Amino acid sequence: MKRLTIILLFVCQLGYTQQHKTSFTDYIQPAVFSLSMVMMHDVVNPPAACRFYSYATMSAYSIVAAHNKNIPGAATFIKSFPDIAVHDSGRVYDYRVAAAYSVLETGKQMLPSGFMLEKDEEKLLLLFKKDKVPDSIIRNSVAVAVDVAKQIVQWSRPDGYGKLSTLVRYTPVKGDAYWYPTPPAYIEAVEPHWKTIRPMVIDSCNQFIPLPPVPFSKDSTSAFYALNREVYNAGVNLDMEQRVIASFWDCNPFAVSTYGHMAIGFKKITPGGHWMNIAGIVARKAQLDFDKTVLLHAVTAVAMMDAFISCWDAKYLSNRIRPETYINRYMDVKWKPLLQTPPFPEYTSGHSVVSTAAAVVLTYMLGDNFSYDDNSEEMFEIPTRKFTSFLAASEEAAISRLYGGIHYRDAIDNGVAQGRAVGEKVLEKIRTAGIKPVYGSGM
Numbered sequence: 001m002k003r004l005t006i007i008l009l010f011v012c013q014l015g016y017t018q019q020h021k022t023s024f025t026d027y028i029q030p031a032v033f034s035l036s037m038v039m040m041h042d043v044v045n046p047p048a049a050c051r052f053y054s055y056a057t058m059s060a061y062s063i064v065a066a067h068n069k070n071i072p073g074a075a076t077f078i079k080s081f082p083d084i085a086v087h088d089s090g091r092v093y094d095y096r097v098a099a100a101y102s103v104l105e106t107g108k109q110m111l112p113s114g115f116m117l118e119k120d121e122e123k124l125l126l127l128f129k130k131d132k133v134p135d136s137i138i139r140n141s142v143a144v145a146v147d148v149a150k151q152i153v154q155w156s157r158p159d160g161y162g163k164l165s166t167l168v169r170y171t172p173v174k175g176d177a178y179w180y181p182t183p184p185a186y187i188e189a190v191e192p193h194w195k196t197i198r199p200m201v202i203d204s205c206n207q208f209i210p211l212p213p214v215p216f217s218k219d220s221t222s223a224f225y226a227l228n229r230e231v232y233n234a235g236v237n238l239d240m241e242q243r244v245i246a247s248f249w250d251c252n253p254f255a256v257s258t259y260g261h262m263a264i265g266f267k268k269i270t271p272g273g274h275w276m277n278i279a280g281i282v283a284r285k286a287q288l289d290f291d292k293t294v295l296l297h298a299v300t301a302v303a304m305m306d307a308f309i310s311c312w313d314a315k316y317l318s319n320r321i322r323p324e325t326y327i328n329r330y331m332d333v334k335w336k337p338l339l340q341t342p343p344f345p346e347y348t349s350g351h352s353v354v355s356t357a358a359a360v361v362l363t364y365m366l367g368d369n370f371s372y373d374d375n376s377e378e379m380f381e382i383p384t385r386k387f388t389s390f391l392a393a394s395e396e397a398a399i400s401r402l403y404g405g406i407h408y409r410d411a412i413d414n415g416v417a418q419g420r421a422v423g424e425k426v427l428e429k430i431r432t433a434g435i436k437p438v439y440g441s442g443m
Contacts, residue, residue: 268380
């Protein structure tokens with residue numbers, strides 16, 4: 001009788017698969033974007049955002065890897081990854097429905113305002129019904145997704161995030177050379193203990209220490225003064241294209257503008273949110289199937305999470321002063337950067353590190369000359385930009401920090417090198433695991 005039941009279940013699953021040809025590929029990008037919208041609502045900071053993207057996409061990845069034996073399990077490249085069990089309890093389910101739903105479910109369980117994702121889950125279920133997925137398949141798939149999400153959330157708990165608020169509160173280092181909160185909001189330092197977060201792939205937060213920054217000096221003939229002069233001159237002489245580039249890659253989750261006695265906050269997606277959207281854009285352009293789309297999002301998120309851990313270690317190790325503070329003190333008290341200075345130390349440039357790490361992974365997965373149109377900032381009334389490669393985009397993201405007046409040249413250049421090192425480490429791990437390019441010949 002038991003054997004007959006198994007046979008009947010197999011026949012039912014086979015019949016459903018043969019009849020249902022919908023790929024569900026287009027459901028991954030909207031699910032990830034829903035995470036971005038909730039994070040924007042919560043004003044989640046850049047390092048934390050990539051942590052959430054990583055765990056949410058690893059839920060989907062776990063379900064896909066359990067179904068597709070050509071995709072290596074996450075434990076083959078993430079050393080802390082547990083043995084995630086994808087239980088179907090003998091029920092017929094669609095792994096694609098489960099994987100897409102698990103992205104939202106993991107976010108719902110982890111994000112501060114995760115309850116907001118319930119509406120997105122309801123909308124997703126309506127889309128499945130519209131695609132004629134049987135109610136029983138949807139119910140079973142949701143059950144699988146919820147179970148996997150719980151296991152992923154359980155895995156996330158010992159990573160150090162829950163202990164951050166219990167650590168000693170950060171106090172700015174005293175001295176002319178060091179970072180100090182900047183106008184207009186003078187926000188306190190963001191995630192000073194982020195280096196304590198458990199990495200996904202790299203060995204430790206300080207595995208890729210960047211070259212030392214140019215030494216601080218007030219001397220007008222010094223190399224450090226010259227760095228500030230470059231930022232100052234760039235800000236004074238910006239052309240329209242440079243302004244557009246700076247704004248396109250701003251990615252400040254919470255900027256404050258003041259009008260007299262009134263302060264208005266503006267929310268945007270983070271650098272990680274921008275690159276996750278790029279992953280969705282290029283997956284669609286390359287016409288990747290569902291499994292490869294999930295794979296692309298997951299490895300991109302993982303690379304960026306580790307890039308932030310590496311970068312934030314460098315930031316609070318150097319505690320270097322921001323251009324705005326230095327220029328106002330020693331060069332021009334009235335000078336203002338085009339972009340609002342972020343609330344954390346300057347060296348290295350976070351966007352340079354993270355964008356490069358993401359670009360290195362995407363280049364491997366899709367090729368060195370993959371052109372695409374990036375409309376990630378259209379919601380903020382910033383026009384679409386065209387790129388001929390991922391590395392070209394990451395280079396533009398890096399130099400945008402000089403145009404924006406928030407980073408020095410060495411923080412950008414050495415940040416790019418740091419991001420490349422992190423990205424190449426991720427490549428080493430996923431290649432060894434057997435993950436291959438998802439489009440063309442890759443790198």
